[in-house]
Amino acid sequence: MNKLTYYTGLLLLMLSTACTEKLEVENPNTPAVDQFWQTAEDAKAGVNAIYGNFYRIGGYARWIHFNYDLRSDEGYSGSPWLELQNWQKFLVVNYNFDCGMHVWLHHYQGIYRANQVLAYVPEIAMDETLKKQYLAEAKFLRALYYFNLTSLWGNVPLQLTPSEPTDLPPYATQAEDWAQIEKDLAEAIPDLPPQYSDNEKGRATKGAAYALLGKVYMQQRKFDQAQAAFDWLVTGEGSSYYGLMDNYQDNFTHLHENNRESVFEIQFSSVNEGGPDVDAPNSASGNQRSQFFGPRGVGWSDGQCRRWVVDTLLAEKTVDGQRDPRLAVSCLWDSLDPRGPEYTMVYGQPFATRYPGNNGEVWFRKYLDDYWRDFSNYYSPINFRVIRYADVLLMYAECLNELGQTAAAYPYVDQVRERAHLAKLSDIKPGLDKAAFLQQLKHERVCELSGEGTRWNDLVRWGDLDDAGKVSAIAQRDPDFENFQVGKHKLLPIPQSEMDINPHLEQNPNW
Known part of the structure; x- marks a missing residue:
């Protein structure tokens, strides 16, 4: 999607803060709900506003990477901000700390906006095909926001209608959350197009919904259903839209965005550089990762990579x-x-x-600016790839292996290895059994996907965070896991401010 179009809906955004008190006096400078949802342009603006929350610091601009990359064994924080450092060390005292609170808040704001679209757009007189697409986009985006919330907190309240300040949504189990995400994606898929024109790239596609649905099934170890979802991209109709880029680096720069390997990516821009992190037309839309993960003297160096990742990649050699x-x-x-x-x-x-x-x-x-400039800031234009086709191939191979089809899984790993000019796995390690193939996949996923926000969910799915012995093994390469408590730290604590205002919530176990 054209990066500027996300902000065409910002008049709507003033309606979006469900956590403020309800005032008696109406603001004459902002449209009321019953005045806004009238035209097809209003519908598009409402959908764009859902995407707009990706730019907030609790969206994909900043804190989500701390929760996925740095809490995993791939990364850590040596920040002088000790509370930030301790969040990644599983030494959480303040349940309202920025890393959690902002992700919770801005994800639920995104869900609120999706709920508005789903509630009000059906009544707008407009082209029915376009209406269905907008409603499908809203369901996909609500599913993505809930995917992150469920992955990080597990048991989060389901809010499926536009909220009011007095709402106290009921507690929902992780199973109920996954089921709702599955429902949203299944309903979205038929009405999402496989591709968009250049000025609309970045919107949710049919392939993105299938891929996210596959990830949702995998996290529940429903591998047969996950494989069926991935089929559309790998062996079905969608296979003509996706492939691996010849140059691996093209997936992490602003020079080759929305390429054939990208299944879904966040459209960042340096437009509005210097703008605030608020709901306003001049809000910044840049990727802040390079500033926070950039090396000392350039960025804040609040997030770093563990040395074992380097050693793992050094162990691989190309065919020459x-x-x-x-x-x-x-x-x-x-x-x-x-x-x-x-x-x-x-x-x-x-x-x-x-x-x-x-x-x-x-x-x-990945996502640093050093390939094109000698400084970093809060306004990097580099898009963040939420799902890459290489990830889909490796997940597809994992599904086949889990379903007892290990031999059939080899070609999908080989595609990823061959792009990196490595020997085929089928040549160097033929005939692996199911357990050995999974161990190899764990290696392949680090080499291909390190620092891309996939590792935490991988560890959860593999059960590595449910066993004290496995956690001890992880601690050998990441000392932060010496503080990890099985039965507690796999999930984040629900922000205390939410617990204080909603008696229906239940804090996660052992917090």
């Missing part, structure tokens, strides 16, 4: 004996250039000059 090319794209460290720190460039300076006597620190390089 070179480094796995994904390593240089995924990680920034002292020997990004094989010749060492004197030749490794970090935002225009040699690593050895910028960090003399460095102690082996590593940063996630």
